[in-house]
Amino acid sequence: MTQLPLLKVHGSENDFYLLDRTRLAHALSEQELIRLTQQICQRKNGLLGGADGILVVDKGHSASSDGQMRVINADGSEASMCGNGLRTVARYLTEKLNQEALVIETLHGLLHTKKMPELAVGIPTYQVEISPVSFSLKDVPMITTQAEWIHQLIPELSETLFFSVVAVPNPHLIAFVEHQTLTSDLLQVIAEKVNGGSPLFPDGANVSFVEILGPQKIFVRTYERGVGFTNACGTAMSASSLFYVLLQQGQLSQDILVLNPGGMVKTRVHQQEDKTYTMDLIGNATKLFEVTLNLEDALLGSFTEVKQSFYEEDAAYQSFIQGLTKK
Numbered sequence: 001m002t003q004l005p006l007l008k009v010h011g012s013e014n015d016f017y018l019l020d021r022t023r024l025a026h027a028l029s030e031q032e033l034i035r036l037t038q039q040i041c042q043r044k045n046g047l048l049g050g051a052d053g054i055l056v057v058d059k060g061h062s063a064s065s066d067g068q069m070r071v072i073n074a075d076g077s078e079a080s081m082c083g084n085g086l087r088t089v090a091r092y093l094t095e096k097l098n099q100e101a102l103v104i105e106t107l108h109g110l111l112h113t114k115k116m117p118e119l120a121v122g123i124p125t126y127q128v129e130i131s132p133v134s135f136s137l138k139d140v141p142m143i144t145t146q147a148e149w150i151h152q153l154i155p156e157l158s159e160t161l162f163f164s165v166v167a168v169p170n171p172h173l174i175a176f177v178e179h180q181t182l183t184s185d186l187l188q189v190i191a192e193k194v195n196g197g198s199p200l201f202p203d204g205a206n207v208s209f210v211e212i213l214g215p216q217k218i219f220v221r222t223y224e225r226g227v228g229f230t231n232a233c234g235t236a237m238s239a240s241s242l243f244y245v246l247l248q249q250g251q252l253s254q255d256i257l258v259l260n261p262g263g264m265v266k267t268r269v270h271q272q273e274d275k276t277y278t279m280d281l282i283g284n285a286t287k288l289f290e291v292t293l294n295l296e297d298a299l300l301g302s303f304t305e306v307k308q309s310f311y312e313e314d315a316a317y318q319s320f321i322q323g324l325t326k327k
């Protein structure tokens with residue numbers, strides 16, 4: 001019997017099982033990892049309410065990294081980045097290595113993370129770098145003769161919404177909308193087209209609607225590739241902040257308050273000397289519980305012999321988000 005220790009975490013209630021590969025006696029194969037993710041993440045029949053994905057922590061390959069994060073979406077596909085997930089991995093490695101600033105290896109690069117002052121009492125808070133940012137449609141990919149797609153109609157998706165497309169480095173489609181549209185079914189309809197074999201988006205993409213709430217204050221609702229509706233998507237909130245600065249009234253290098261169905265984060269958009277952009281994403285990194293599974297059972301979708309221990313810290317996050325005003 002192979003024991004599998006997992007830690008359940010969330011960032012703005014975008015929830016994950018964190019799996020530290022360095023703690024495993026049995027090296028998981030890629031097939032086992034995908035199967036495990038598909039089994040435990042199911043919302044109905046998965047492990048203790050399921051999850052949006054698995055964050056796999058490992059030693060980094062690069063000598064300048066403090067560790068590595070891989071992101072497996074609930075459907076078993078691999079994502080190049082996960083902003084909310086990276087905050088929780090930053091916390092995990094910060095506590096493990098006793099080091100407040102880290103460099104974490106992701107599929108497309110080394111990203112800086114650091115422990116920050118708490119957003120509110122009892123809420124562990126971390127800042128992560130969102131980069132590299134590319135407007136090139138080759139990096140999304142989006143199949144069209146254009147090089148970039150900024151604030152333009154995509155008639156195959158909608159006759160009225162203007163979309164902007166970016167890779168940060170995972171792919172995002174962003175549209176600024178009115179409140180009524182934000183809460184309508186349209187986001188799901190469009191995201192299902194984008195992720196349902198669209199010839200324009202062969203790898204699918206994350207799709208977000210953004211409502212401007214006031215100066216430096218937006219609300220982002222996201223339908224994630226490989227997951228579906230999520231409480232929050234860190235890279236989507238960062239991409240939305242970028243277009244808020246480029247297309248609306250947002251200010252470079254100033255805090256933007258980003259509300260989402262799972263709470264809030266802060267972002268900052270920076271332009272570097274070489275004219276490229278990077279974003280800071282700042283928010284909670286909350287531990288929910290630890291659980292030990294029997295791997296063979298879990299691969300078959302059976303979670304009857306789990307051992308659990310709970311953290312109490314989510315209560316502080318829940319009372320914090322109760323007090324957030326959305327307008």
Ligand SMILES: N[C@@H](CCC[C@H](N)C(=O)O)C(=O)O
Pocket residue numbers: 014071073078079080081082083084085170171206224225226227230232233234235236
């Ligand atoms: N929730 C994440 C993004 C996860 C990956 C996404 N589903 C993809 O396939 O690109 C975040 O916080 O950024």
